[in-house]
Amino acid sequence: MELRLNIEDATPPELARGIAAAEAVFTRAGITALQGAEGLFALEGWDIKGFPEDDKPTEYEDRAATIWLEADEAAATACCAGWPKERVPRHQIMELINVPRTKLQAEAVPDTWAERKQLYPDVVTRLEITTGPDRQIDFDIAFILGWVPERQTLDRVEPLSEDGDRIPFFTSDLAQVEEMARRALKDWTIEIDRDPCDAHVFDPAAGDGDDELRLAAWRDFDGSLHMEKPPANPAIALTLAMMRGQSMHFD
Structure with missing residues (x-):
């Protein structure tokens, strides 16, 4: 270490x-x-x-x-x-x-870190290509972030987060996602476009080289595109931008 x-x-x-x-x-x-x-x-x-x-x-x-x-x-x-x-x-x-396995790697259940790390890029890809709300993606995001101790599936009763609330509707409820984003990033700017759908989340003090402080769902700050088509809806766009910001934790 x-x-x-x-x-x-x-x-x-x-x-x-x-x-x-x-x-x-x-x-x-x-x-x-x-x-x-x-x-x-x-x-x-x-x-x-x-x-x-x-x-x-x-x-x-x-x-x-x-x-x-x-x-x-x-x-x-x-x-x-x-x-x-x-x-x-x-x-x-x-x-x-070279950190030994600790809660730094798996806050929910230590043995889930490898699964969560492997699932992260898959969920980002699914957010990029999904055509609409997807409750399984919602569940998987909660698992990746360590909010639930194990990965849930749609054939079970809808799971609850550890504090008793329903898992957020990351892919369908823009107001809910935006509220979480604004509470987590109080001094950051959040911009949401609807036609086409896109989201940009950034620290106003960030420079051109501060990529980890400038997050985009579809069209990046330099004009390049992360994927061919824009996200399916604004909630997915904002969730996707926020999930891109988690990449440093799953490298």
């Missing part, structure tokens, strides 16, 4: 300097990098679910997440010391690699 920095054009000595700065933050705080990453994962999971009151991260997880973010910032500052301001990353640049 080790830290890795994703900073374009950084030299090995610069990367090593950044990692050393991050490790110093964890050492001063008295936690490991893994504990920090798990805290951040818990915080991001709560964010994705729309900040439910009964599923808040613990005080320990919240502190660990804060320390991880401080370490990430310290790493970027140290690595990019002396760089022009516009080249210093404004997004998270740190990750753990």
